[in-house]
Amino acid sequence: MRQIVMVPGRGMKDVPTHYCPGCHHGIVHRLIGEVLDELQALDTAVGICPVGCAVYAGNYIDCDFLEAAHGRAPAVATGVKRTHPDKLVFTYQGDGDLASIGAAEIMHAVMRGEKFTTIFINNAIYGMTGGQMAPTTLEGQKSTTSSQGRDKAMHGLPVRMAELLSTMDGMAYAERVCLADMSNYHKARKAIKKAFMLQMQGVGHTFVEVLSTCPTNWGMSPPDASLWVKNTMSQYYPLGVVKEREK
Amino acid sequence: MNKELWKGNELIAEAAIRAGCRAYFGYPITPQNEIPEYMSWRMPEAGGVFVQAESEIAAINMVYGASAMGVRAMTSSSSPGISLKQEGISYLVGAELPAVIVNMMRGGPGLGSIQPSQSDYFQATRSPGHGDGHMIVLAPCRLQEAADLMADAFDLADQYRMPVMILADGMIGQMMEAVTWSERPAKPMPPKDWAATGREGPGKTHFITSLRLGASDNELFNNRLQQRYRLIEREEPRHEAVDCEGADILLCAFGTTARIALSAARKLREEGIKAGLFRPITLWPFPEVALRALASQPSVRAVLTVEMSAGQMVQDVRLALVGSRPTPFFGRTGGMIPEAGQIVEQVHLALKEAQA
Known part of the structure; x- marks a missing residue:
């Protein structure tokens, strides 16, 4: 007997994702799809996906997509939005992509006040390549390139990108959210919607950092991974609005 | 028709605009600085987009973004900067995106000199960046020819959906010569129905990517590229x-x-x-x-x-x-x-x- 246990979210294509159990990418995709649907923007949205686990985001979210070279999504998005200011343009980048190899591109996109939205997935590790240390890996956190835990003396402390980028005038709105429970899930949804709406008002760069899980590379069960986001990650990366300026 | 005296770099910028280029992204480097300088005021006048990028890497990726939206886009640089663009050019090849890249070559290797050179020939003609790709590479020797080749470059890029390089040197960029603007009819071009300018209905999206994770899929794509290259080798030598x-x-x-x-x-x-x-x-x-x-x-x-x-x-x-x-x-x-x-x-x- 066939039983439907799951239907694709609004704004999502009817295909299974390749993500690991307990990974939050799928949830963030679904939130983006829902919000685009709600804003009636699926026909006009252009997403830029990163190099990393979300490289196939364009196969899942039901709008047009470009796949960028590692870290270069903000430059690609600049080319898209400047030539097509009427489109709703967003990048979707992980922490290795945005905070490491693409640090220059995101800094300058924000500096110029590029009027697109960044969805920044911070899971404190390189997911696709198998769990190496990221610029966002917490002090003491173990990874395949920091087997004894991240050592401050050797690697410094992890970077808070939302705060760093918010020092620049071009950043109009930055919020850090997580998906560890339903209350935070709704806050995340609201933040994504607000970022997209502000973008269309042309106020400047809008940025949503999502603290996410990587149960596979963290070596945790999905519920434990969610708890770790809520109890440990969010201590170092405080949740909430980091910056909001009027037009 | 009137003859006009033009400086090479400015001429190439103007010729690009006359060829329908509406997005320019660049970063300063000698001896091609007159191209971004000219574009910075002329492109907005022509209704296009000019961005001074934070690096050559960013500039070529901005070209990728604009090109994926169906816009005629270009960047320019000189040898060390072109090295930085290699990654982006490989992605343009892999995503089958048209683009025009101008290289006003200077002496290398490394930071080298700022005088004219032709030592980027291998880099331009073998395989740009990584992978088995190609660019069509056009080498003007007079400014009149440079103006004419700019128009051809954009047409060839659109026709074959691939990057085209204008390979010149600091001498061509800096010299002045008399040029006549030819009024030539626009060639019919294949429609850019692949551009990511919005989905055509639920489930009917465009996805511009160079990722083909399955090796056999990627080989099929490579075979298709090579077939196109054989066609170009037959049709386009000049x-x-x-x-x-x-x-x-x-x-x-x-x-x-x-x-x-x-x-x-x-x-x-x-x-x-x-x-x-x-x-x-x-x-x-x-x-x-x-x-x-x-x-x-x-x-x-x-x-x-x-x-x-x-x-x-x-x-x-x-x-x-x-x-x-x-x-x-x-x-x-x-x-x-x-x-x-x-x-x-x-x-x-x-x-x-x-x-x-």
Whole structure:
């Protein structure tokens, strides 16, 4: 007997994702799809996906997509939005992509006040390549390139990108959210919607950092991974609005 | 039609706009700075987009974004900056996106010099960045030709959905010459129905990507690319042959060096040596069939390649002639320019060796 246990979210294509159990990418995709649907923007949205686990985001979210070279999504998005200011343009980048190899591109996109939205997935590790240390890996956190835990003396402390980028005038709105429970899930949804709406008002760069899980590379069960986001990650990366300026 | 005096770099910028380019992204580097400077005021006037990028890497990725939206987009740089763009060019190839890239070559390696050079020939004509890709590479030797080739570059890029490089040097960029703007009818181009300008209904999205994770899928894509390259090799080679019929010796040179080689050929004619100039205009595809035909004339005793490099195009000359004629080489490197007198000496030497 066939039983439907799951239907694709609004704004999502009817295909299974390749993500690991307990990974939050799928949830963030679904939130983006829902919000685009709600804003009636699926026909006009252009997403830029990163190099990393979300490289196939364009196969899942039901709008047009470009796949960028590692870290270069903000430059690609600049080319898209400047030539097509009427489109709703967003990048979707992980922490290795945005905070490491693409640090220059995101800094300058924000500096110029590029009027697109960044969805920044911070899971404190390189997911696709198998769990190496990221610029966002917490002090003491173990990874395949920091087997004894991240050592401050050797690697410094992890970077808070939302705060760093918010020092620049071009950043109009930055919020850090997580998906560890339903209350935070709704806050995340609201933040994504607000970022997209502000973008269309042309106020400047809008940025949503999502603290996410990587149960596979963290070596945790999905519920434990969610708890770790809520109890440990969010201590170092405080949740909430980091910056909001009027037009 | 009126003749106008133009500086090379500014001319190339203006020609791009007249060819329908509506997005320019660049980063300062000598000797091509007049291109972004000109674009910074002229492009907005033409209703297009100008962004001074934070790096050459960002600039080529902005081109990727604009091109994926169906806009005629370009960037320009000089040798060290073009090295930084290699990643982006490979992605343009992999995503089948049209783009025009201008390289006003300077002496290398490393930071090198700012004087003219042709030492990026290998980088331009073999495979840009990683992977098995190609760019069509066009090499102007006069400013009139540079203006005309800019229009061709955008057409070729759109026709074959691939990056096209204008490969010139600091001399071409900095010199001034009289130019006539030709009013030529726009060529019919294939529709850009692949552009990511919005989905065509639920589930009908565009996804511009160079990722083909399955090796067999990726091989199929590569096969398709190679088929296109074979077509281009048949259809698009271009060259100019000056006094090659019945010549004793052919001088093979492109761009600035071809101008000097032509002076040398004229001096040689005065001496009674029949020297011809074979000038590839497309460096990829290399006009090997035409070169082979001219070099195989019984009168031709040698083909001397002259470059502002340690010898790069000469490899294509040797591949084309496969040992059927002596193929000596003369080059200056580092930003130094060959003199006509030096080329004449090399011809004497080559003819002597061919006789021996």
